[in-house]
Amino acid sequence: MDKLMKVLEAKVAEAAQSAAALAAEDRRDDANLEKIRGNVYGIFVSVLQAAQKQSSDEAAQRAFFENNLERIPSGWRIARQKAEERGDTVRLVQEDVKLAAIDEVWQASRELWG
Amino acid sequence: MTEQEAVALFKCLADRTRLQILHTLAREDAYVELLSERLGMAPSTISFHLKKLADVGAVSSSKSQYYTMYTLNRELFDKTMLSILQQESDDAAVQDERERQWREKVLRSFFDEDGRLRTIPAQRKKRLIVLERLAEEFEPGRDYSEREVNLIIANYHDDFCTLRRDLVDECFMRREDGQYRRVVR
Numbered sequence: 001m002d003k004l005m006k007v008l009e010a011k012v013a014e015a016a017q018s019a020a021a022l023a024a025e026d027r028r029d030d031a032n033l034e035k036i037r038g039n040v041y042g043i044f045v046s047v048l049q050a051a052q053k054q055s056s057d058e059a060a061q062r063a064f065f066e067n068n069l070e071r072i073p074s075g076w077r078i079a080r081q082k083a084e085e086r087g088d089t090v091r092l093v094q095e096d097v098k099l100a101a102i103d104e105v106w107q108a109s110r111e112l113w114g
Numbered sequence: 115m116t117e118q119e120a121v122a123l124f125k126c127l128a129d130r131t132r133l134q135i136l137h138t139l140a141r142e143d144a145y146v147e148l149l150s151e152r153l154g155m156a157p158s159t160i161s162f163h164l165k166k167l168a169d170v171g172a173v174s175s176s177k178s179q180y181y182t183m184y185t186l187n188r189e190l191f192d193k194t195m196l197s198i199l200q201q202e203s204d205d206a207a208v209q210d211e212r213e214r215q216w217r218e219k220v221l222r223s224f225f226d227e228d229g230r231l232r233t234i235p236a237q238r239k240k241r242l243i244v245l246e247r248l249a250e251e252f253e254p255g256r257d258y259s260e261r262e263v264n265l266i267i268a269n270y271h272d273d274f275c276t277l278r279r280d281l282v283d284e285c286f287m288r289r290e291d292g293q294y295r296r297v298v299r
Contacts, residue, residue: 026130029166030159089165093158 001061005048007108011041011101033097040101043072062113069109073102119170120198123190126170131155132163136186139173145181217243231271234280242284248277249286252296263287263294 015038022031047068051061080095082088115123126132134153138144146164150157164184167173171190175182220243226232231248235241251266252258258266260278267274267281278294281287287294 026128028129029163030131033159033162089161093162096158 001048001052001058004065004109004112005045007112008041008045008048008105011104011108012038012045014038015041033094036094036097037101040098041105044069044105047072062109065109069102069106073099076102115193115198115201117201120201123170123172126166126172129163131159132167132172135160135163135167136172139184139186140191143183143185145178145183147181149184220244221247225270229270231277234271234273234276241280245277245280245284245286249281249296252287252294254296254298257293257295260292260294 015034019031019034019038022028022034044065047065048061051064054064055061076095076098080092080099083091083095127136131153135149138149138152144152146157146160149155149160149164153160164173164175168175172187173184174187175184177183220235220240224232224235224240224244225247231244235244248267248270251269252263263278263281264274267277271277278287282289282294285297286299288297
């Protein structure tokens with residue numbers, strides 16, 4: 001759990017750093033996409049903290065975490081689909097960034113938990 | 115181009131990634147994958163910025179076999195900054211509308227239901243509005259005797275002497291050889 005927390009916190013910091021660098025280069029929209037990515041990692045830092053508060057049992061914590069990892073992005077997938085249907089490229093890319101970040105969180109959790 | 119459109123355009127252009135895309139398109143038309151390769155950015159990022167550029171009319175797209183080609187809107191970029199700045203401001207129209215509404219409010223409060231002037235406004239700005247309204251009772255280009263002027267004004271207020279003098283002092287009417295004539299503004 002602590003390892004995953006460190007990975008996610010590092011990703012939050014990395015996204016914030018990247019957003020700041022892009023903003024400094026007058027790439028505000030790209031910076032905002034990085035902020036969106038960072039926010040997704042931030043959400044799962046909070047989920048992980050909530051999981052640790054709820055139970056001291058690692059299996060229960062993992063179940064809680066993975067359950068939220070499934071549940072939270074379901075709305076994003078719907079939003080992405082709707083954006084695609086109405087040709088809203090801007091929203092589509094934003095949802096893609098969020099979903100790509102979710103994939104990274106899944107990957108990180110699988111690497112640590114198997 | 116309206117003021118709102120100009121703001122949207124300048125906001126859109128104030129982004130280095132989009133300027134790089136436009137820089138590439140200024141040389142030749144391109145599709146997303148090509149721009150992505152040339153600028154070293156994800157195709158989704160390029161699409162994101164192209165959408166924003168298309169929304170402000172900076173680029174246009176057309177289907178070409180397998181790809182959607184993007185073209186710089188040269189007509190837009192041929193415009194000078196001065197021509198954009200010389201466009202009538204949307205704000206000016208809003209101001210005009212506010213001014214019109216305020217004038218109507220002043221007239222409603224100083225004229226009663228029968229069209230009589232309740233009181234002569236003390237505030238000059240309001241008095242000017244009332245005087246302008248009274249001046250409309252006089253035909254442009256026609257001379258009126260003082261008696262005629264008094265009678266017309268008396269239909270609105272008993273103090274026709276003050277109002278008649280005010281009409282002349284505020285240049286709504288001109289007095290020459292005892293004759294009064296409306297000044298067309």
